[in-house]
Amino acid sequence: MNEELTGAEITIRCLQAEGVDCIFGYPGGAVLFIYDELFKQDKVRHILVRHEQAAVHAADGYARSSNKVGVALVTSGPGVTNAVTGIATAYMDSIPMVVISGQVPTNAIGLDAFQEVDTVGITRPCVKHNFLVNDISELAITIKKAFYIAATGRPGPVLVDIPKDVTQQKMSFTYPEKVSMRSYNPVIRGNLKQVKKAVELILSAQRPVVYTGGGIILSDAAKQLTELVKMLDFPCTNTLMGLGGFPATDRQFIGMLGMHGTYEANMAMQYCDVLIAIGARFDDRVIGNPKHFYNENRKIIHIDIDPSSISKRVKVDIPIVGNVPDVLKELIKLLKSTKEDPDQTALAEWWKQIDLWRERDCLKFDRQSEIIKPQMVVEKLYEITKGDAFVTSDVGQHQMWAAQFYKFDKPRRWINSGGLGTMGFGMPAAMGVQLANPKGKVACITGEASIQMCIQELSTCKQYKLPLKIVNLNNRYMGMVRQWQEFFHGNRYAESYMDALPDFIKLAESYGHVGMRIERPEDVEGALQEAFKLKDQLVFLDFITDQAENVFPMVPGGKGLSEMILV
């Protein structure tokens, strides 16, 4: 007979059994028994945030940078509602995560009890799955299922809602070794016939493009992707979520595509004859207007683990459902065994065309400017960190400049909220990244609007001595909103000016961090160097940048990929 444990003990033992070493949370009434058990052990480290949204973003950054399941722990009611933004962020970007939430006791559910919300109902549309544990006998198996569902197939957040009385009750505990669910069996291997068809189409290509997304990063397929692309000598473009999947400094990399993608990537997407889409989903920010995309004929191979991502916005010719690295291995094997090669003359012509597009130099900016250009700050950050930092971002212009100008050669180095576009994500995500990679250099590229959405986390960074480098591209505007207002709303800057900004230097210092204000281009490099020398300190770098700078190229909403606005 196993020893009897309380639900709270079982919860912690389950986390230990899953190998969880770090969780992010905030205590409250409904989770007090769980916190009591956390207190009595030292295998699972708890990071106390200052707002539940940050707990979930931190767990998210932890997961993205480490490929482990991120774990957050929040209390019932407002604890959960605060966490929803973080959960939706993770859901949109398919991040493996388990969120444990407290709930009012089972006999109080439905009676409008203090701090009661219908957690399962509120989170249902933004989780991969969720559970309410009504009975202690279901607790261990439910947590097992939660980790299994979160990490397998197309990953995503799973929430486990545990009523307070369940954490008090006692039960003998064994952690299930395995779990099987008749209604959940993710596909691993791609259909071999489809892979063969893909090989034929690849060999017939004259103007090919490999277009890859977050699926490469999430499934750890960067190695296989790089091998495939190098072997074929095809051009490769990554989505915002896919950066680092293929080395950005490689000649075959044609940049990010999409709304703020490079001219060459977007033109190649539009005018290719064979498109190999891998772990990507043809979303509106990537291909723009699908009707315009259809103006050109091309054959499409689409490899993805989620069948519902295939033929959702764009009809494809050869769908392959499977785990991306496994399918790529199969594809590489078949390509190696065939004696044929794609038409090399046609490919050379295609590269010539791409190089002509490259000559447009679509990411150029004024390097002689006497005001700091935000692009230059990101470039310097890249140089000083030798391309080896973990870079998180918030959402807006700075996010696009980070994606365009920091060349990611490795996966899991670029951490941003691509799908939901959550301002406030950057700093808490960076905390999670730093905790998962204690020796890593972690920079958060942000703006003065985004950073204020989770600014309270400067306190968490102080408590746990997280030496983040906050690169604040401060243009005194919600830059992307301002850009749209300039382009599409007759220069009427409705509520996009950030009046009454705090003195970020004093703010950082008040939390015991280092603050620096940089106002001249010639000081950028030195400031960054100094910041990274302060290895044990969080440094808040407040760069006063050009207010009028815009992100180019730009495919306006509803337009096609070849209808870019260029500098």
Add this chain to the structure above:
Amino acid sequence: MENEAGALSRVAGLFSARGYNIESLSVAPTEDPTLSRMTLVTSGSDEVIEQVTKQLNKLIEVVKVIDLSDGNHIERELMLVKVKAVGADRDEIKRLADIFRGCIIDVTDKSYTIEVTGTSSKLDAFLEAIDNSAVLETVRTGASGIGRGDWVLKV
């Protein structure tokens, strides 16, 4: 799908969140009490139906999805109609119910309650055949469907 609390709301939530329409939905446990079977009637282009099917399959509690209209199938819906029935109308309504193979299952001196079973379009036809002003109340179950012949939907 798994016969679990909340499974139905996941299906309903999916349809409203993605803008698909539900024409009818009927659900009850099967001979295996751990499973429920749902018949859901929806409409849309082939692309939409493909997405509906894929999205339903993604729900963790959904065990299997089939499109019954892909093959031969049988579809039945049950309707209860309370109609005004006085004077000469009583005979007329009785005859009409017989024609549609309906049964009068409750009688007062002013009304009949008629049970009609069939495809949804047959039930529509019955309502059209009855004088609209005579209909006091209707309640319908939504369609239930099953494949024709020896073919069986098994988990």
